[in-house]
Amino acid sequence: MVKRVDVVVIGLGGLGSSVLWHLSQAGVRVLGIDQFDPPHDMGSSHGETRITRLAVGEGEAFLPLVARSHQLWREIECLTGVSLFTQCGALLIDSKSDSWTKHGAANFFDKTVSYAQQSGIPFQLMEKAEVSIKFPCFNLERTDRAYFEPGAGFLRPEVAIEAQLELARLNGAEVMTGTKVKEILPISGDRVKIIFESGSVEAGQVVVAAGAWVKDFLPERFRTPFSICRQVLHWLPIERGAYNLGNTPVYMWGFGGHMEDFVYGFPSLDGRCVKMASESFVPIEHPDLIDRTVSRKEQIDFFEEKVGDRFLHLKRNGIESKVCLYTVTPDANFIVGHLPGYKNIYIASACSGHGFKHSAGLGEAIAVDILGLDIKVSLEAFRFF
Numbered sequence: 582m583v584k585r586v587d588v589v590v591i592g593l594g595g596l597g598s599s600v601l602w603h604l605s606q607a608g609v610r611v612l613g614i615d616q617f618d619p620p621h622d623m624g625s626s627h628g629e630t631r632i633t634r635l636a637v638g639e640g641e642a643f644l645p646l647v648a649r650s651h652q653l654w655r656e657i658e659c660l661t662g663v664s665l666f667t668q669c670g671a672l673l674i675d676s677k678s679d680s681w682t683k684h685g686a687a688n689f690f691d692k693t694v695s696y697a698q699q700s701g702i703p704f705q706l707m708e709k710a711e712v713s714i715k716f717p718c719f720n721l722e723r724t725d726r727a728y729f730e731p732g733a734g735f736l737r738p739e740v741a742i743e744a745q746l747e748l749a750r751l752n753g754a755e756v757m758t759g760t761k762v763k764e765i766l767p768i769s770g771d772r773v774k775i776i777f778e779s780g781s782v783e784a785g786q787v788v789v790a791a792g793a794w795v796k797d798f799l800p801e802r803f804r805t806p807f808s809i810c811r812q813v814l815h816w817l818p819i820e821r822g823a824y825n826l827g828n829t830p831v832y833m834w835g836f837g838g839h840m841e842d843f844v845y846g847f848p849s850l851d852g853r854c855v856k857m858a859s860e861s862f863v864p865i866e867h868p869d870l871i872d873r874t875v876s877r878k879e880q881i882d883f884f885e886e887k888v889g890d891r892f893l894h895l896k897r898n899g900i901e902s903k904v905c906l907y908t909v910t911p912d913a914n915f916i917v918g919h920l921p922g923y924k925n926i927y928i929a930s931a932c933s934g935h936g937f938k939h940s941a942g943l944g945e946a947i948a949v950d951i952l953g954l955d956i957k958v959s960l961e962a963f964r965f966f
């Protein structure tokens with residue numbers, strides 16, 4: 582007998598685990614499948630921390646998503662007892678006025694300020710002297726501008742994935758790990774067949790939340806907007822007492838007109854090192870072909886070109902690094918909705934390097950969209966197809 586469920590979710594990372602949980606909440610018979618054993622370090626949702634901000638300069642359409650996500654992170658914490666969201670504030674530093682483009686948004690710094698003003702999100706603008714007193718690890722130039730948002734902070738992606746999968750299981754969702762989906766076949770009678778190595782399952786709907794592997798599930802003509810880009814996270818040793826979690830915010834620093842003139846980071850979680858990274862937009866062919874080793878030269882280049890003397894109390898030696906994957910669209914928007922011509926295949930791509938903070942609200946909105954329930958957060962801005 583062929584196994585049948587209402588919905589299959591392919592990919593149980595940041596977004597898929599959220600979709601699975603919300604579908605299971607609605608009482609749907611749902612099966613989640615992942616090629617690895619989430620949370621894992623092969624996709625886009627690993628590396629201990631992700632920044633979250635409320636006044637997201639990426640665009641107005643993202644404001645309700647992140648606001649809803651902040652509510653959901655706290656709800657998940659209450660339901661599971663884990664700690665997901667540390668509200669330590671975020672400091673955005675702009676070293677070149679009007680030129681900082683981030684995740685598709687020109688004038689990112691000014692947009693952030695204006696969204697905060699419009700939406701009543703508490704913030705403070707600061708100059709060098711004030712930043713030096715409050716956050717002594719940041720070495721601003723006299724002309725730099727800084728924006729501080731106290732309600733921002735960081736999320737723990739691996740903990741969030743594990744918690745949402747656990748909540749989904751408690752609601753009766755099935756989870757299959759170590760199972761690579763090979764193909765989705767539309768079949769007659771409004772159903773699709775999901776084929777993997779050891780068998781297949783039929784479903785009324787399939788949600789593709791495959792992150793950097795999304796193109797494996799798309800016809801050729803829909804693959805163009807997605808570029809897969811290798812990213813490197815660095816853990817830099819610090820001097821004792823610096824970058825304390827108690828008094829260091831998360832930070833994003835734009836210092837030029839190019840998208841890669843950028844560095845961001847977190848407070849120290851262990852008192853020994855601090856995680857920092859930049860962004861890279863060089864496309865690779867396929868996520869399975871990515872080079873996961875990081876050379877000493879890459880570490881030194883990062884230190885010299887991005888860190889420089891912007892940050893104090895860091896050590897150059899003993900840097901540890903890890904590779905992660907971005908799935909980037911030309912305007913850094915998300916792509917969410919049914920594949921044209923396939924009313925049972927739903928693409929859920931939280932992409933372009935800024936998706937984790939939205940994944941809780943996006944997962945809920947996708948579940949609502951599929952089930953035809955009352956919409957809380959609109960997905961219209963993310964329809965591409």
Ligand SMILES: Cc1cc2nc3c(=O)[nH]c(=O)nc-3n(C[C@H](O)[C@H](O)[C@H](O)COP(=O)(O)OP(=O)(O)OC[C@H]3O[C@@H](n4cnc5c(N)ncnc54)[C@H](O)[C@@H]3O)c2cc1C
Nearest residue numbers: 592594595596616624625626632762792794905936937938
């Ligand atoms: C270095 C880095 C830093 C980032 N920083 C931030 C940040 O500070 N703030 C922020 O908001 N966002 C950030 N992001 C973006 C955010 O982390 C991602 O947008 C988000 O995690 C993507 O989640 P996902 O579910 O789409 O992908 P993933 O979590 O990678 O999940 C995709 C899943 O699909 C599975 N899969 C794929 N193909 C198959 C198949 N054939 N069969 C079965 N399973 C399959 C994979 O195994 C994987 O588990 C960052 C991303 C990176 C890489």
